[in-house]
Amino acid sequence: MNDTYKHSEVTESDTTLNAILDLIVEGTWDWNGETGHVTRSPGWYRMLGYEVGIFLENVFTWENIIHPDDYKRVMTHFEQYINGQSTQYLIEYRCKKSDGSYLWIIDRAKIQAYKADGTVARMIGAHHNIHNKKLAQDEVSKLNKLLQQGNMSLDNLIKINAKELEKKNQELEEKIKEVALLSNIDPLTSIANRRSFEKELQKEVLRSRRYNHPLSLTIFDIDLFKNVNDTYGHKKGDDILQKLCKLVSTNIRELDFFARWGGEEFVLIFPELTLKQALVVTEKLRTTISQYEIEPDLYITCSFGVTECKDEDSIEDIFQRIDNSLYQAKSNGRNRIESL
Incomplete structure (x- = not known):
């Protein structure tokens, strides 16, 4: 040099x-x-x-x-x-x-x-x-392909409206994005669904190992939610789920990933947080939720399981630990956090 x-x-x-x-x-x-x-x-x-x-x-x-x-x-x-x-x-x-x-x-x-x-x-x-160069290369490649297939004459190819083609491609790309978005979002709560979470977790595990960064996960569910549904009805139960998701979403970082695992159970991915740091964040969430008045005189609590990903972990290992942690939290009295 x-x-x-x-x-x-x-x-x-x-x-x-x-x-x-x-x-x-x-x-x-x-x-x-x-x-x-x-x-x-x-x-x-x-x-x-x-x-x-x-x-x-x-x-x-x-x-x-x-x-x-x-x-x-x-x-x-x-x-x-x-x-x-x-x-x-x-x-x-x-x-x-x-x-x-x-x-x-x-x-x-x-x-x-x-x-x-x-x-x-x-x-x-x-x-x-290299955007303009790449687009030009792609356009030439498309034209050559059509010529080789004998689908169009050279005169007709010259008459192709490039702007119209670009517009159609943009419309198609938007439709693809729309379908992808709908398939990854939980329709009730408007947060990520289980399918999206599983994809994101695989991505974050690889990223954690790539850069040697810590990665932690939290799973939680609403305590005695069946009693809430039985007392107030399922419509009120849905309203509670929606308000809970908005509350959690406003109390986590932009890079954290929040998803509905199923029913009244939710999961959180905490990139770059050690187990100790994730426990601090989770405790703040637990307190915030328990103090939140959903409507006059109506409160809920949640139980949490937390774990940190290890280099040798498989996805199944990670889920086994947070599931066991959540089970311990519920067995030990609910409205608490346990970790493994």
């Missing part, structure tokens, strides 16, 4: 670096594997149409804007590189812009330092806008 700049003081080099990063049109990123902190250049935000600095500076920000159809491919490539199975990190994929559309980028990066255990301590990369 050539030393282009030589500064006598750190403050001078910082000033130069920040000035350069602010001028670069494309987006650069710097991941600290020790802390999980990710620094992104102003150009990264501007390229995607976001206000500079609007996101949390962690890996979740990056993963959450990757197109769902590209996500698995990108993560596989990333893991192969940081685990030494690949000699370079270089991949094309789509990132979500502020207006909801997706931009094709090419992502290049290199590991700069390793920790004592051989895992990544620092990695620096850059996102380069």
